[in-house]
Amino acid sequence: MKVELVSVGTELLKGKINTDNAYLGEKLDSIGLAIDRETTVGDSREKIESVLHEVLSRSDIIITTGGLGPTFDDLTREVMAKVLKKKLAFDGEVMHQIAAHFAKRDLEMPKDNEKQAYIIEGAKVIPNKVGTAPGMVVERRTETASKSKVQKVSVIIMLPGPPREMKPMVEEVVLPYLKERYERKILKKCVLHISGLTESAVYEKIKEVVEIERRMEGGILRFSILAHLTKIDVEISGEGENELLVDEMLHKARQEIYDCLEDYIYGEDKDTLESVVGGLLLSKRLTLAVAESCTGGLIGDRITDVAGSSVYFKEGVVAYSNEAKKRVLGVKEETVNEFGAVSQESALEMARGVQRISGTDIGLATTGITGPTGGTAKKPVGLVYVALVWPKMGVELCREFRFNGKRKEIKESTAANALDILIRALKEKD
Amino acid sequence: MKVELVSVGTELLKGKINTDNAYLGEKLDSIGLAIDRETTVGDSREKIESVLHEVLSRSDIIITTGGLGPTFDDLTREVMAKVLKKKLAFDGEVMHQIAAHFAKRDLEMPKDNEKQAYIIEGAKVIPNKVGTAPGMVVERRTETASKSKVQKVSVIIMLPGPPREMKPMVEEVVLPYLKERYERKILKKCVLHISGLTESAVYEKIKEVVEIERRMEGGILRFSILAHLTKIDVEISGEGENELLVDEMLHKARQEIYDCLEDYIYGEDKDTLESVVGGLLLSKRLTLAVAESCTGGLIGDRITDVAGSSVYFKEGVVAYSNEAKKRVLGVKEETVNEFGAVSQESALEMARGVQRISGTDIGLATTGITGPTGGTAKKPVGLVYVALVWPKMGVELCREFRFNGKRKEIKESTAANALDILIRALKEKD
Incomplete structure (x- = not known):
């Protein structure tokens, strides 16, 4: 069973990250369908047409994303109809759903959205619960060899590009449909x-x-x-x-x-550092507070991406200024003066401070130089300290890192390593 | 000038997001080269070979990413050599660089990395300053028509998949090379x-x-x-x-x-909400503190993605628990009891609290229900309040939002809207 994805959109060739393919890859993989190839093409009639001809000639399942919107550069619907030699037909039910979408939001429907109610003849409509572009499933029968009269059925699935609109269609319609049709090894x-x-x-x-x-x-x-x-x-x-x-x-x-x-x-599998942290804290009935300097809130953000994190994550302090480190977290003036805000000593005082003021079991802290400026020969960009204190277990530790990379990468590396340190501490004290 | 990208890696067909193509798309666009098509193919000799044959037959510039690593499933180097009918030759200088990479880190070089020192005959090596896989540029001359003897030169550029290794090669070697060769309209x-x-x-x-x-x-x-x-x-x-x-x-x-x-x-262009916020705060010499509940640190994270943000961003409080909202930010017990932690009243008290304790000009606060649980008929998942206080200007405002989507999307929407509100307030008081 050959499966191909086709993404349509000039923006994808000019710098926009394509997350649809990753999502579809994961979902198809989960039902045992391996993607053979992915092709991305811009909003050009000729180019879309030539790609669609190619993929239809060699594959059994073709999933397109993008190009179903209301504007002039949304061409997938029309070009697919042309390649399949089918007409586009007005669908009153779809028109009604699109109109309802606007009515519900107290908005007037722009005239251009009418275009989206035109459906490829014989296609099954996939309703769009979030936006206005309906998806479509077309089953296309072709004879594999002129004499044998054996029919080959290929399946063409057309989905809108915005992930919020595409994903519910995949979950609710596309996956069940493909599962039923192609359940295999x-x-x-x-x-x-x-x-x-x-x-x-x-x-x-x-x-x-x-x-x-x-x-x-x-x-x-x-x-x-x-x-x-x-x-x-x-x-x-x-x-x-x-x-x-x-x-x-x-x-x-x-x-x-x-x-x-x-x-x-x-x-x-689906585990992330933050979900593992969450699982360990929950099962041990422990609570956490974080004091972030160089990560600026990223650790709190990652921890709170986990549903239910409010049970164990109590508070965070983003102590970006030295003044906040001292006033909020109680880092000592002398510590900052003698060792600097980016030092093992300051990191430990930050961790102790946030644990103490929040009354949680564990305090985790980061301080470092993310650049591009602010580095010195002794303390270069990328120097980071992560400290963890857990008084009940007598744990006080601090690790030094020297990361390469840009500001954002150093923040990401710091957050990941801080969560890793927390996991190791929680597992060690099992 | 036809340009195509080929990404190699089974992981890209199974759920890993491809950011290399977006990066290359943006960079090529910036020098006036438009990508015609992008193809992604898995780590299979046959499939890579057939894709490379196709793209070489129709395009002038081919850039591949991925498949240059040391392990058994890294095949781009070998297959490209086969398709171009060239040999792979051991390059002592490259071997030396790979060995130095490990020596610098006090690590022993795994035997498998030797494979990476084999270079396609006649290729120009692009040194890898971050990892071990060298890139390559191959210029391939073919005669366009058998009689005319006109030579057509196509360029094949092979890059490693990891963005940290690929990007410096693009900046330092690939872009200058392409610019010089193809500078056009x-x-x-x-x-x-x-x-x-x-x-x-x-x-x-x-x-x-x-x-x-x-x-x-x-x-x-x-x-x-x-x-x-x-x-x-x-x-x-x-x-x-x-x-x-x-x-x-x-x-x-x-x-x-x-x-x-x-x-x-x-x-x-390159402006982001956080960079615009930064520019406005800097030029007006104003300082900011944020109190985040439902965004969990995401606003602080975004603000501190901007280099130099420590000038205006002083501190953040991630008041995830009600106790922290009261103790740290001074949200009143009665307010939480009467209106709830997710209410206009609590949001405003959070913003006032963080502005007061930090002594900044402006305080920004978020509180909301990100789900999937915790919603009620009156306060459904997606209900969010964003408050902003700016005492010197007599500004106190709070906006209610009802977002759709998953936890992460609600967090993202809240953070974006909070920054948008801040920008509007800063512009209005110009």
């Missing part, structure tokens, strides 16, 4: 998230165990290693006919990776 | 960032002015409208032979858009 995977090692170091440690494909009794195991700015992922996927055998195969491979990397694996 | 653009309107409303307001292409004396003007979660962009690009005429044409078009949308444009 059992395909499962697990991803192990690793911090504290480089990509080569991870590979070095697991190279005896992994190979690109391992054929086994239960099916095929595949391994891949992915490097991100603040973590390395090891992905294991298993494919086979029998769910139990696939599970067993995966379970065994997962254990082999754990044997090589135990101390460095902080989570699996 | 003057191409300039400007982007206007808009908040407070929907995409259709923006289009409605400017439709008399914009069209997909407008041919003028100075060249061609192009318009496009891009919808993001928290802003709409209007992009105007101008192409022509004469820089002065292109500038003039762009300037005029820009003014036309301003005439239609004045009140809603908060910035241009």
Whole structure:
């Protein structure tokens, strides 16, 4: 089953990040459909047309995103109709939904939105609950060989580009539809998230165990290693006919990776550093407060991305000025003068301060130089201290880091390492 | 000049977001090279080979990212050599750089990294200052028609996938190289960032002015409208032979858009809400403190993404618990009891509190229900209050929002709107 994605939009060729493909890739993967190829093309009639011709000639499932909007540069609907040799027909029901969208918001419907009520003949409409562009599913029958009369059915799914509109359509209509139509081999995977090692170091440690494909009794195991700015992922996927055998195969491979990397694996699959932190704090009934200088609120932001975080996350102080470090957190004047605001001593006093004023179990603090200016020979840009105090357990620790990269990368690396330090402390005191 | 990007990596087909293409799109656009098409393909010898054959047959500039790493699933180097019918040759200088990379970090070089010292015959090496995978530039001469003996030169540029390694190569080697080789028509653009309107409303307001292409004396003007979660962009690009005429044409078009949308444009080009906030605060010599509940630190994080923000951003309080709202910010017990922590009254007391304790000019506060639980019929998920106080100017205001979307989207929308409110207040009191 060949699957291809086509993204339409000049903005995607000029600097806009495409998150739709990543989302669709993950969702299709979850139902065992592997994408063969992704193509992005601009808002040009000729170029869209030539890409659609190509993908229709070689693939079974084609999913397009983008180009269904109301404006002059939204062309996917028209060009697809042309390539499929179908007409666009006005759909009263869709028009009604679009009108209701505006009415509900007390807005007058712009005339151009009428264009969105024109649907490719024979297409199934996917209602848009968030915006105005309806999605479409078209099943196209072609004869594979002129004599055999065997019909090949390809499926064309057209989705709007904005993720908020596209995602509910995928969840509610597209995935159930594809699952029913193409349910096939059992395909499962697990991803192990690793911090504290480089990509080569991870590979070095697991190279005896992994190979690109391992054929086994239960099916095929595949391994891949992915490097991100603040973590390395090891992905294991298993494919086979029998769910139990696939599970067993995966379970065994997962254990082999754990044997090589135990101390460095902080989570699996959907786990994030902040969700692991949340799980550990919840299960131990502990509370947390953070004092952030160089991360500017990023740690609080990440922690509060987790639903229910208000149970364990009580407060944060973004002590960006030295005055705030002293007044709010009680960092001593002498400490700042003698060691500087970016020092082990200040970091520890910040962590102690935020733990004390908030009355939480644990205090976590960051201070550092994110640049581009403000660095010196002794304290260069990228120098960061992360401190953690946990009085009940007698824990007081501070780690120094020297990160490379730009301001935003240093902030990201600091936040990830602070969460990693917290996880290690929570696990050690188990 | 046909330009194509090819991204290699199974992870990109399974859920990893591709940011390399967005970066390259923006950079190439800035030197007047428009990307024709982007293709993403997995780590499979056959599939990479067939994509490379296709793109080489139809395009003049091909840039690949990914697949240059040391592990078994990094195949771009080998497959490209095969497709170009060239050998891979060991390069001692590159080997030396890779070895130095590990030596500098006091690490032993894994054996597998040796693979990265094999370079396509005749390629120019792009040194990797951050990691181990070198980039390559290959110029390939082919005869366009067998009789004419006219040589066509296509350029193949191979870059590593990790943005930290790829970006410096692009800045330092690839862009200067392409600029020198392909400098062509003057191409300039400007982007206007808009908040407070929907995409259709923006289009409605400017439709008399914009069209997909407008041919003028100075060249061609192009318009496009891009919808993001928290802003709409209007992009105007101008192409022509004469820089002065292109500038003039762009300037005029820009003014036309301003005439239609004045009140809603908060910035241009590289401006972000946080950079505009920073510019305004700096020029007015004002200071800011924020009290965040539902945004959890995101506003502080965004504000401190701007270099030099410590001049005007003094501190933030992430008052996630009601106890912190009362103790740190002085929100009254009665206020929380009578109106709730998510109310206009609490938001205003939070803003007043953080302004008072920090002694800054302005206090900004957020409180709301980000879900997925915690909503009620009267106070549903998505209900958010943003308050701003600026005592010297006698400003005290609070706005209510009802956002749709998931937790993260509600946080993002709240932060964007809080910054927008701050910008409007700063501009109004000019």
